Amino acid sequence: MARSNLELQIARSLVIRYGMAVLSVSLALGGALLLERFHFRDVADQLFLLAIAVTVWYAGIGPAILAVVLSGLADTYFFIEPIYTLYITRDDLPHFVIFVLFASLLTGFAAVRRRVERDLVQARDDLQIEVAERTQQASLLNLTHDPIFVRDMSDVITYWNRGAQELYGWTDKEAMGRHSQELLQTIFPTPLEDIRAELLRTNRWEGELKKTKADGTQVVVASRWSLRRDEQERPVAILETNNNITERKRREEEIQSLNQELAKRSAELESINQELEAFAYSISHDLRAPLRHMAGYTELLQKKASSVVDEKSNHYMAMILDSAKRMGNLIDDLLAFSRIGRAETQKTPVNLTQLVKEALSEVRQDTEGRNIAWKIGTLPDFYGDRSMLRLVLVNLLSNAIKFTRTRPQAEIEIGSANGNGDELIVFVRDNGVGFDMKYVSKLFGVFQRLHQAHEFEGTGIGLATVQRIIHRHGGKVWAEGVVDSGATFYFSAPRPQGQLWRA
Amino acid sequence: MESINKIGRILMVEDDAKDVELTLTALEEYNLANEVIVTRDGEQALDYLYCRGEYKARSSGSPAVMLLDLKLPKVDGLEVLKQIKSDGELRMIPVVVLTSSKEEKDMVASYKLGVNAYVVKPVDFHEFVNAIKELGVFWAIINEPPPGSVRK
Numbered sequence: 001m002a003r004s005n006l007e008l009q010i011a012r013s014l015v016i017r018y019g020m021a022v023l024s025v026s027l028a029l030g031g032a033l034l035l036e037r038f039h040f041r042d043v044a045d046q047l048f049l050l051a052i053a054v055t056v057w058y059a060g061i062g063p064a065i066l067a068v069v070l071s072g073l074a075d076t077y078f079f080i081e082p083i084y085t086l087y088i089t090r091d092d093l094p095h096f097v098i099f100v101l102f103a104s105l106l107t108g109f110a111a112v113r114r115r116v117e118r119d120l121v122q123a124r125d126d127l128q129i130e131v132a133e134r135t136q137q138a139s140l141l142n143l144t145h146d147p148i149f150v151r152d153m154s155d156v157i158t159y160w161n162r163g164a165q166e167l168y169g170w171t172d173k174e175a176m177g178r179h180s181q182e183l184l185q186t187i188f189p190t191p192l193e194d195i196r197a198e199l200l201r202t203n204r205w206e207g208e209l210k211k212t213k214a215d216g217t218q219v220v221v222a223s224r225w226s227l228r229r230d231e232q233e234r235p236v237a238i239l240e241t242n243n244n245i246t247e248r249k250r251r252e253e254e255i256q257s258l259n260q261e262l263a264k265r266s267a268e269l270e271s272i273n274q275e276l277e278a279f280a281y282s283i284s285h286d287l288r289a290p291l292r293h294m295a296g297y298t299e300l301l302q303k304k305a306s307s308v309v310d311e312k313s314n315h316y317m318a319m320i321l322d323s324a325k326r327m328g329n330l331i332d333d334l335l336a337f338s339r340i341g342r343a344e345t346q347k348t349p350v351n352l353t354q355l356v357k358e359a360l361s362e363v364r365q366d367t368e369g370r371n372i373a374w375k376i377g378t379l380p381d382f383y384g385d386r387s388m389l390r391l392v393l394v395n396l397l398s399n400a401i402k403f404t405r406t407r408p409q410a411e412i413e414i415g416s417a418n419g420n421g422d423e424l425i426v427f428v429r430d431n432g433v434g435f436d437m438k439y440v441s442k443l444f445g446v447f448q449r450l451h452q453a454h455e456f457e458g459t460g461i462g463l464a465t466v467q468r469i470i471h472r473h474g475g476k477v478w479a480e481g482v483v484d485s486g487a488t489f490y491f492s493a494p495r496p497q498g499q500l501w502r503a
Numbered sequence: 504m505e506s507i508n509k510i511g512r513i514l515m516v517e518d519d520a521k522d523v524e525l526t527l528t529a530l531e532e533y534n535l536a537n538e539v540i541v542t543r544d545g546e547q548a549l550d551y552l553y554c555r556g557e558y559k560a561r562s563s564g565s566p567a568v569m570l571l572d573l574k575l576p577k578v579d580g581l582e583v584l585k586q587i588k589s590d591g592e593l594r595m596i597p598v599v600v601l602t603s604s605k606e607e608k609d610m611v612a613s614y615k616l617g618v619n620a621y622v623v624k625p626v627d628f629h630e631f632v633n634a635i636k637e638l639g640v641f642w643a644i645i646n647e648p649p650p651g652s653v654r655k
């Protein structure tokens with residue numbers, strides 16, 4: 001390498017360097033004496049100057065001074081009259097002084113030149129080392145898959161790594177020298193002046209940018225900018241690292257739009273629910289009033305006119321009253337049904353055996369004068385809304401009581417059945433009039449009835465209520481029946497997970 | 504009869520003419536109707552209680568009981584109830600809410616405001632007459648109204 005050559009040229013040890021001075025002056029003296037033998041005159045000075053020049057060049061300033069002194073002495077001794085003395089005549093003094101001055105000047109110039117050249121070589125070597133380092137760093141940057149590029153302060157791309165090539169589709173040769181904004185058609189989230197101001201203030205900037213690839217498609221990148229300054233703190237280049245977040249962004253947007261959709265839907269549901277509530281309120285309030293008036297005035301009419309009108313008219317008035325009463329019941333049941341849909345379920349552990357007792361006392365008045373054999377099995381503990389579950393039992397029990405009315409000996413059984421491991425099943429079985437299985441799908445519908453009103457009274461809302469409550473508990477309802485041989489109604493609910501609630 | 508002389512005045516707040524007629528008919532059966540003041544909305548009821556507006560010249564004295572419907576034009580029943588129960592003088596008047604609404608929130612709101620009784624008007628006329636009769640008998644005859652109530 002350049003540096004080791006230089007080191008070879010400059011003799012390292014003092015002995016060699018000063019020896020070189022002595023040697024070169026000796027050679028010059030030898031040469032001059034030899035040439036004088038062949039009658040070549042006045043060459044000694046030139047030879048000595050040559051020796052000094054060689055010494056200063058190869059051995060440096062110190063040995064060169066020694067060479068000047070030695071040359072001066074040798075010149076005086078061998079070539080200036082009287083020879084073989086160190087004495088200089090007055091006539092030769094200028095000659096000698098000029099020789100010494102010239103030799104010193106030569107030494108000085110050569111030394112300066114030497115130094116300049118050495119500095120230059122040094123600078124070149126430093127530069128080469130730096131270039132090597134930079135090249136290595138650049139190749140390291142090339143190893144990363146993240147797109148990285150550098151641009152100068154006028155936005156011209158000066159470096160373009162492999163990651164950038166992979167993302168944007170331009171090779172480094174295509175990209176370098178191009179104006180980055182033009183090449184990538186960057187879309188900034190904020191005005192570019194603001195970004196530049198922040199960059200100059202903090203030396204960095206981060207943000208999301210949209211850029212266009214060579215194939216024309218757009219990518220969203222998370223971009224980080226770092227400002228490079230020179231020794232005078234002047235900004236010289238911007239290093240930009242990009243991270244392709246197009247896919248992430250797309251998913252984010254997808255999620256966001258789904259969320260918005262969801263929020264819209266729930267707002268819609270909320271408003272529908274409110275509408276329903278207002279509707280139910282208005283039914284409760286406004287529908288009942290005219291009904292009450294119809295019943296009231298008919299009854300007043302009945303009171304005033306029953307003795308003067310015929311039997312048919314009395315029958316008509318009775319029918320009006322009957323219908324008004326029936327409609328009143330329908331409204332009440334419908335309201336109760338809609339309230340179940342709206343009410344919050346408050347779930348607690350529920351002892352079903354206890355709840356069956358409560359339900360039985362609630363339906364007691366329906367059992368008066370009846371001969372009913374009750375069979376109540378072991379019932380599991382349930383987890384649910386107590387008052388809603390009681391309504392379920394009341395509905396099922398009063399149905400069983402109602403539809404066994406034609407039996408001289410009614411039998412009603414309440415028990416639990418084995419479901420699969422995850423669910424609890426409870427059933428209510430009776431030996432009543434039963435039903436045809438082909439109508440089973442209609443059983444749980446609102447206002448659906450399988451019997452005519454004159455056979456069995458009812459609004460057709462009881463089983464719909466049962467189904468609604470059980471569905472709200474995450475369970476199922478179903479029924480089995482045979483015409484004239486009784487029916488069994490089942491409901492299930494998920495078995496409570498763990499034993500926490502039992503404590 | 505002695506008791507007739509002791510009938511307290513009933514203030515009825517009801518916007519529905521038919522309800523008024525039926526209620527008065529029910530009260531008539533028990534000779535309770537002649538001391539009934541009928542107001543048709545919340546504002547009128549408050550005017551009556553504060554002796555202002557069209558009732559500026561009425562003889563003073565509070566009713567022995569007030570039968571209050573909830574759904575009323577202008578000032579609704581709950582608002583009337585609120586004003587009465589937050590007035591130092593009027594708060595003593597027994598207020599019975601007599602309404603078609605079975606809604607729990609109406610009931611809760613009324614009791615929170617300090618209502619004395621809450622009666623849902625039955626659809627069945629017999630029950631309705633009975634309810635009105637019992638209300639009338641209880642509040643206008645049996646109950647000792649607060650001092651300052653008008654009694655015949």
